[in-house]
Amino acid sequence: MNKLVIGVLGLQGAVTEHIKQIESTGNIGITIKKPEQLAEIDGLVLPGGESTTMRKLIDRYGFLDPLKQFSAQQKPIFGTCAGMVLVANELSDSSDAHLQLMDVRVKRNAFGRQKDSFEAELDVKGLEIPYKAVFIRAPYIEYAGDNVEILASYEDRIVAARQGHILASAFHPELTNDVRFVQLFVNMVSESKKVILK
Amino acid sequence: MEKLLGTETVKRGMAQMQKGGVIMDVVNAEQAKIAEASGAVAVMALERVPSDIRAAGGVARMADPRIVEEVMNAVSIPVMAKARIGHIVEARVLEAMGVDYIDESEVLTPADEEFHLLKSDFTVPFVCGCRDLGEAARRIAEGASMLRTKGEPGTGNIVEAVRHMRKVQAQVRKVTHMSNDELMTEAKNLGAPYEILKEIKETGKLPVVNFAAGGVATPADAALMMELGADGVFVGSGIFKSENPEKFASAIVQATTYFNDYDLIGKLSKELGAAMKGIEISKLSLEERMQERGW
Numbered sequence: 001m002n003k004l005v006i007g008v009l010g011l012q013g014a015v016t017e018h019i020k021q022i023e024s025t026g027n028i029g030i031t032i033k034k035p036e037q038l039a040e041i042d043g044l045v046l047p048g049g050e051s052t053t054m055r056k057l058i059d060r061y062g063f064l065d066p067l068k069q070f071s072a073q074q075k076p077i078f079g080t081c082a083g084m085v086l087v088a089n090e091l092s093d094s095s096d097a098h099l100q101l102m103d104v105r106v107k108r109n110a111f112g113r114q115k116d117s118f119e120a121e122l123d124v125k126g127l128e129i130p131y132k133a134v135f136i137r138a139p140y141i142e143y144a145g146d147n148v149e150i151l152a153s154y155e156d157r158i159v160a161a162r163q164g165h166i167l168a169s170a171f172h173p174e175l176t177n178d179v180r181f182v183q184l185f186v187n188m189v190s191e192s193k194k195v196i197l198k
Numbered sequence: 199m200e201k202l203l204g205t206e207t208v209k210r211g212m213a214q215m216q217k218g219g220v221i222m223d224v225v226n227a228e229q230a231k232i233a234e235a236s237g238a239v240a241v242m243a244l245e246r247v248p249s250d251i252r253a254a255g256g257v258a259r260m261a262d263p264r265i266v267e268e269v270m271n272a273v274s275i276p277v278m279a280k281a282r283i284g285h286i287v288e289a290r291v292l293e294a295m296g297v298d299y300i301d302e303s304e305v306l307t308p309a310d311e312e313f314h315l316l317k318s319d320f321t322v323p324f325v326c327g328c329r330d331l332g333e334a335a336r337r338i339a340e341g342a343s344m345l346r347t348k349g350e351p352g353t354g355n356i357v358e359a360v361r362h363m364r365k366v367q368a369q370v371r372k373v374t375h376m377s378n379d380e381l382m383t384e385a386k387n388l389g390a391p392y393e394i395l396k397e398i399k400e401t402g403k404l405p406v407v408n409f410a411a412g413g414v415a416t417p418a419d420a421a422l423m424m425e426l427g428a429d430g431v432f433v434g435s436g437i438f439k440s441e442n443p444e445k446f447a448s449a450i451v452q453a454t455t456y457f458n459d460y461d462l463i464g465k466l467s468k469e470l471g472a473a474m475k476g477i478e479i480s481k482l483s484l485e486e487r488m489q490e491r492g493w
Contacts, residue, residue, distance in 0.1 A: 011455055012218040012239060014211075033456070048215050049239070050275055056237040057455060081215070093274075114212050114276060114298035115321050119202040136211050137276065137298070175211045 004189050007032040007041035011057040013049020013082060017174035021182045035066035043076040043189035046083030048136070048172045051108065054082055055098050064099070071101045076165045076192050078185040084168040085139055092142050102166045103145030110140045110157070110170075122171075124152045124160060127180050133159070133171035140170050151184075165192060204321030206343070212276070212299065212323050213344035213407045216240060216430055220420065220451050221409070223247045223434040226265065227272035233437070236447030240276040240299070242432070243269035248305050248352030248488070249435035249474065258306040260288040266295060278325070283492060284310025293322040299344070301325045304491035305351045305434075312493065317341030327411065329362045329489060331369035335390035335398075338406060345404065347428075348489040349412015352435050354476035356413045356422065358489060363410055363426045374402045412489070415440075415473045417453030417466045424457035441471030 003026065008018040010031035022029030022045070032038065044067075046054075058064055071077055079087040079102075086098045088106035111118070114137055121130040133154075141158035144150060152160035152169075159170040160181075167188060173181040202208075219239030224230040225246060233241045245261040246254060260281050270277045276298035281288040283302055288309070292300050302315050304327055317324040318341030327348035328334035334345050347366070349359030369388070373395050376384060381399060385392040397405055410423030411432035420431045431454050433447075440446040449466040456462050484490060 010218070014214045014217060016217075017214060049217070050215065050219065052234060052275055053219055053237045053239050053451075056235075057451075060237075060452065108274065113296045114323065115293065115296055116203070117208045117212065119205050119208060120200070134207055134211055136208060136215060172211060172215075175207055175214065 003027050004042045005030060005040060006043045006045065006189060008045045008047055012053050013047040014174050015047055018045050018047050021174050021179055024179050025183055025186045027186060035063050038066050038070045042193050044070060046079040046086050048081035051082035051085035054086065067099055074165050074192060076188045078167040080169050080172055081138055084170055087166055087168055102163050102168060103148055104141045104161060105143040106139050107142045108139050109137050111135055111138050113137060120154060122152045122154055126184055131181060132176060132178065134175045135171050138170045209323035209343035210406050217407055218455060219430045220454050221432045222437055222447060224269060227268045229438055230269045230272045232444055233447055234273045234275050237451040238275060240278055241269060241273060242278045242301065244280060247435040247438060249439055251305060252352040263295060266297060280306055282306040283308040284313050284315060286315060289315055293320055297322060299323050299325060304348060304488045308491050314340050327492060328366060330365045332388035332390045334366055335394040338394050339391040344406050346409040346411040346432055350479055351412045351488050353413050354415035354436060354474040355479055356419045357479060359410050359413045359423060363423060363428055367427050370398055370404060373398050415476060417449040417463055420450045421453040421457035421463050424454055435474055439474035445470050
């Protein structure tokens with residue numbers, strides 16, 4: 001089987017951690033620092049980091065439209081933490097949402113400040129054994145549209161969801177050695193590539 | 199499984215989220231907003247920036263909690279604050295206030311000339327300065343979740359940060375290539391806990407992120423530190439002691455992201471105005487060097 005090429009937006013944040021996880025699923029991970037690199041990849045990870053900072057850099061380096069076009073081609077995008085904030089259609093504490101690729105309203109730093117950051121085991125749809133998730137100044141999904149599939153909740157708050165080719169998690173799969181959640185995304189990329197090739 | 203707060207993963211992970219970013223010293227809400235707008239990944243709330251601490255002399259302590267609170271209310275990015283080396287209560291007060299990260303910092307006057315904080319006891323994560331791998335490994339063993347070079351704060355002179363970054367990197371490389379039977383003697387020579395060196399040997403890297411700090415004054419300085427392997431950059435006096443803080447802040451953020459795009463750094467550096475006035479390190483007496491604080 002041909003290896004998939006999955007990019008990680010490399011403006012700021014836990015970039016190398018995501019690359020390492022992608023590589024441990026047997027695929028190729030590359031750091032995306034220029035918009036033209038998006039043409040080389042089958043799927044894209046928007047990593048954890050500071051969403052405010054990432055948005056500033058997305059604007060400054062002309063990434064906004066290329067990212068929207070990438071999504072318009074139905075190529076899979078996975079937003080973790082800050083990435084979840086970036087893909088949301090709406091933010092609860094701010095009028096300017098970012099990429100607006102997913103029918104959800106996201107609350108930033110919703111579990112509190114760093115002292116409230118935590119680890120907990122989650123039941124994730126599609127994973128048989130509970131998944132140990134790492135939440136850091138994490139957001140959650142306050143509202144999800146009917147076409148959004150909820151994959152995991154914690155204390156009745158939505159922390160992982162999928163809508164078509166967009167996957168989002170409030171937690172950081174890249175901070176653990178467990179690749180099962182990232183594998184869900186890799187499967188999405190693999191499926192999408194089959195469809196595109198057809 | 200119950201909810202686990204303040205675990206090593208959560209504390210170190212917070213620093214990993216800051217990678218490739220710039221953390222800026224600010225003394226009020228207005229500066230914090232400028233820092234956030236420029237793309238800073240966090241701000242360090244202080245009463246005075248290091249160059250002013252140097253100028254003022256006397257005892258430098260934790261910032262007035264009102265300043266820290268003002269900054270926390272002004273921005274949505276993480277807020278860090280400094281506690282004196284070994285000052286358990288300053289650190290506990292900052293933790294209780296909900297600060298996102300504490301810098302146990304040599305920029306302030308040490309409260310204890312023998313012992314650092316036992317940082318593993320806290321829920322809040324800590325960053326500490328280091329000049330070499332021995333110092334780095336001791337801080338990690340005490341529970342620091344993030345490191346930075348000490349450099350020489352408030353000088354606008356990058357030479358000490360370069361020295362410290364190169365030293366730590368070279369020592370990590372050396373340990374990585376050592377045979378197992380050489381490791382204990384290396385631990386003794388460096389004054390480093392054996393278990394930490396063993397972990398570095400196995401993984402080939404420090405177990406926590408290591409930022410550059412102490413003397414970054416220009417976009418090129420920030421890029422240099424990234425080129426030398428820093429995970430990110432702290433800028434203290436360099437921004438708000440420059441002629442045009444907005445421009446400097448934004449240019450330093452961009453130079454950190456694109457540290458090997460020299461055309462861009464050239465462009466960014468044009469029309470910035472004057473950087474902070476620097477200090478030649480040899481003009482500082484040993485007592486004036488903040489990097490000598492810490493044990």
